[in-house]
Amino acid sequence: MKSTPIKNWVRIALIVCGISLIAVQYFPMWSISLDAPQYPEGLILLIYANKIGGNVDIINGLNHYIGMKTLHTEDFFEFTILPYIIWFFTAAFIITGILKSRKILYSLFILFVSFGIIAMYDFWRWEYNYGHNLDPNAAIIVPGMAYQPPLIGFKQLLNFGAYSFPDVGGWIFVGAGAICLICVIYEYRISKNSKIK
Amino acid sequence: MKKFNLLLITISVLTTIGLFSCKPKNAGNAVSGDAAGKTYVAPGKYDEFYNFVSGGFSGQMSVYGLPSGRLFRVIPVFSVDPEKGYGYSEETKPMLNTSHGFVPWDDLHHVQMSKTEGDYDGRWAFGNANNTPRIARIDLKTFRTDEIIELPNSGGNHSSPFITENTEYVVAGTRFSVPTDDANGDVPINTYKQNFKGTLSFVSVGKEDGKMQIAFQIVCPGVDFDLSRAGKGKSHGWFFFSCYNSEQANSLLEVNASQRDKDYILAVNWKKAEEYIKAGKGRKQSVKYAHNTYNDATHTATSEILNEVTVIDSKDFNDICYLIPCPKSPHGCDVDPTGEYIVGSGKLAALIPVFSFDKIQSAIASKSFDGDYEGIPVIKYESALYGEVKKPGLGPLHTEFDNEGNAYTSFFVSSEVVKWNIKDLKVVDRVPTYYSVGHLCVSHGDTKNPKKKYLVAYNKITKDRYLPTGPELAQSAQLFxxxxxxxxxxxxFPTIGEPHYAQIISADLVKNVSTKIYKIEENNHPYVAKGEKETKVAREGNKVHVYMTAIRSHLTPDNIEGIKVGDEVYFHVTNLEQDWDVPHGFAIKGASNAELLIMPGETSTLKWNPTKVGIFPMYCTDFCSALHQEMQGYIRVSPAGSNVPLTGTTGATAPAAPESK
Structure with missing residues (x-):
């Protein structure tokens, strides 16, 4: 039995998601903002698909007190492959929309969510490394203190309050995932119903 | 009837005695209850206006906030400032160069904000040097002195740095007439009338970069030029200079220059003068003057000595200069926002003459002259006069304006500010000042668009206004x-130095363009070290160049050896920080100059001549971080001819002692 093709609005939604993923190449995906009494204007660390941005130099300057390694784009191999992965998903969403196949839709969703989970894990791993692997000769050593920023949400790190949240690119990513999920649920129900018939 | 008269006389006498026996109100009573609320700017909140105030004999320009009266910054201009290394660092020494060599001090009297279409544009502030005649331009992005130009043929640049409505020119007029620089100056002083000349300089200002250039000078009869103002609106194209000592006295001016009932306001048609200069009518004169410019990319000033100016003689042209008689040694000559009224203020006068630009024009057209003064036509007083403000007070000095047709004049002798209406010349209000006000300024008060908001009186006498501090007191400003x-x-509020003229500019025009840091990648200083890897110590004969960096919280290198007595050591310190408000300072024990104060991304150089053998500490002087106190190092100085190799290190410690078996 040949399954029915996916609905047109689902296809359009998938293509729109694919196109909007292009923007992720240009907007920051994640931002960690830091507030302290002597930084009323705040400091921000922005994570793009291909680089880190924001007040990197200032943050590096401050981090040397606690012996944290300085942040450099070239230290993260992820920035060399992330743009390609995003291009891949851009293409995958559009192609899924064109091909109409429900199975491909399911595969896309699983792939996309898996990527999201791996990416967040990877992000957490870097945060953990930077936050814990501190220079033993650092000027400021607070026993038992690590400086791992929150994966998402707020955390107080000495005099700095750190807020970690998705930025424009990240929200687009989350949005694409959510829309994809809705499409999957909808199509899954259709296929279930047609099987019962 | 007689009895009744007697009664009346008695009552009036008693009343008069009663009035006089009552002590006049003191200053405390002059302040009403809501004053505190009007000047209170809550912690962390911004003032509405910047007040740029001349420092007088401090030679600097200070910046206050209004209405709070809080001091924000003292900008070093004409005097050295060891606190900021100004005039001590190798980079800033050339700013104070003149044709007389390095001059470490001057007397800054007047402040002018650059203007576009007759209102402040927030780009530059100008200041004058009253002693060794110069004009300085301060950049309002960095609040630093960017350029200083010396004025030849001058003695005492007082009627300066007043500017035209689009900052086409900033002027200078000589207070002391002197023989021109190309003439033999070795003449008896009492030959003033034959040999002394008064010169007016028109300094053009680059539209984009603000660069100053002496466009031309007008040679006038020897008198004392005092103050000046540009025309505006309809009178744009004209400049008005007050002058005293038309008696041409060379001694005891107090008496000898107060003989004539009237001196003059000189009206100069500078557009006309410009045409003559363009037509090649000027004479090239050989002179010597310094032109100093600061470069933000190299963080370095350069001084150049120039050799020529173009001059025209007021005598040779009958349509550039006109004199208007003005009573009793005129001081201020201020132009109202419309450009129609020119207010003269005689220092010893008991009235204020107001001249009309239109009437001056028709007087010139109809040649309504009263002869000439040394070849310059003198317009009949009545032909130029719009009217006189009668009995305003005693000793009017300066006038500014609001946007409702009122003028505010300071009175030194009667110690008050008097508000009067320009149209009907009637006094509207008066308030006492404490004590003896000199200049005053109104928010945007010399522009086409004054703001009727604040007036500051800059008083010459302080006495009991603040807690006493010995015989030398702060000067006192008063906000109205x-x-x-x-x-x-x-x-x-107390001020630094002695404030003369000041200006009040809307904070919005300045605060949003303020520079926060210098970008390190744009630093083109020849001795910059853009990172710790670029630091080094290099010897060229007896000169040693230390390429040093400062970043929280260490200097690189911080251990320097191989310096010898008799060396000339240059510490080129680059502040590597790229964050707002993280300056580093630098000082060496026994250095005979001053500290350096280096802004983020900047390079400054301290020259040091070690004269003794030993270990010399050096450190960061500006509390930069939690470990500021650790930001220190040592220099080892060896005897002349020593073989200690030249090294500069950071983090190197003594080799570990060999382990004992």
Whole structure:
């Protein structure tokens, strides 16, 4: 039995998601903002698909007190492959929309969510490394203190309050995932119903 | 009837005695209850206006906030400032170069904000040097002195740095007439009348970069030029200079220059003069003057000595200069926002003459002259006069304006500010000042669009206004709220040096363009080290160049050896920080100059001549971080001819002692 093709609005939604993923190449995906009494204007660390941005130099300057390694784009191999992965998903969403196949839709969703989970894990791993692997000769050593920023949400790190949240690119990513999920649920129900018939 | 008269006389005598026996109100009573609320700017909040105030004999320009009266910054201009390394660092020494060599001090009297279409544009501030004649331009992005130009053929640049409505020219007029620089100056002083000349300089200002250039000078008869103002609106193209000592006295001016009932205001048609210069009518004169410019990319000033100016003689042209008689040694000559009224203020006068630009024009057209003064036509007083303000007070000095047709004049002798209406010349209000006000300024008060908000009186005498500090007291400024019908004193604040003229500019025009840091990648200093890897110590004969960096919280290198007595050591310190408000300072024990104060991304150089053998500490002087106190190092100085190799290191410690078996 040949399954029915996916609905047109689902296809359009998938293509729109694919196109909007292009923007992720240009907007920051994640931002960690830091507030302290002597930084009323705040400091921000922005994570793009291909680089880190924001007040990197200032943050590096401050981090040397606690012996944290300085942040450099070239230290993260992820920035060399992330743009390609995003291009891949851009293409995958559009192609899924064109091909109409429900199975491909399911595969896309699983792939996309898996990527999201791996990416967040990877992000957490870097945060953990930077936050814990501190220079033993650092000027400021607070026993038992690590400086791992929150994966998402707020955390107080000495005099700095750190807020970690998705930025424009990240929200687009989350949005694409959510829309994809809705499409999957909808199509899954259709296929279930047609099987019962 | 007689009895009744007697009674009346008795009552009036008693009343008069009663009035006089009552002590006049003191200053405390002059302040009303809501003054505190009007001047209170809550912690962390911004003032509405910047007040750029001349430092007088401090040679600097200070910046206050209004209405709070808080001091924000003292900008070093004409005097050295060891606190900021100004005039001590190798980079800033050339700023104070003149044709007389390095001059470490001057007397800054007047401040002018650059203007576009007759209102402040927030780009530059100008200041004059009253002693060794110069004009300085301060960049309002960095609040630093960017350029200083010396004025030849001058002695005492007082009627300066007043500017035209689009900052086409900033002028200078000589207070002391002197023989021109190309003439033999070795003449008896009492030959003033034959040999001394008064010169007016028109300095053009680059539209984009603000660069100053002496466009031309007008040679006038020897008198004392005092103050000046540009025309505006209809009178744009004209400049008005007050002058005293038309008696041409060379001694005891107090008496000898107060003989004539009237001196003059000189009206100069500078557009006309410009045409003559363009037509090649000027004479090239050989002179010597310094032109110093600061470069933000190299963080370095350069001084150049120039050798020529173009001059025209007021005598040779009958349509550039006209004299208007003005009573009793005129001081201020201020132009109202419309450009029609020119207010003269005789220092010893008991009235204020107001001249009309239109009437001056028709007087010139109809040649309504009263002869000439040394070849310059003198317009008949009545032909130029719009009217006189009668009995305003004693000793009017300076006038500024609001946007409702009122003028505010300071009175030194009667120690008050008097508000009067320009149209009907009637006094509207008066308030006492404490004590003896000199200059005053109104928010945007010399522009085409004054703001009827604040007036500051800069007083010459302080006495009991603050807690006493021995014989030498701070100068006192007083802030008035002029937004209502009555002027209201709301604040006293002490000032540095001796403030003369000042200007009040809307904070919005300046605060948003303020520079926060210098970008390290744009630093083109020849001795910059853009990172710790670029630091080094290099010897060229007896000169040693230390390429040093400063970043929280260490200097690189911080251990320097191989320096010898008799060396000339240059510490080129680059502040590697790229964050707002993280300056580093630098000082060496025994250095005979000053500290350096280096802004983020900047390079400054301290020259040091070690004269003794030993270990010399050096450190960061500006509390930069939690470990500021650790930001220190040592220099080892060896005897002349020593073989200690030249090294500069950071983090190197003594080799570990060999392990004992």
């Amino acid at each position: 709220d002029i937004s209502g019908d009555k002027m209201q004193m709301i604040l006293d």
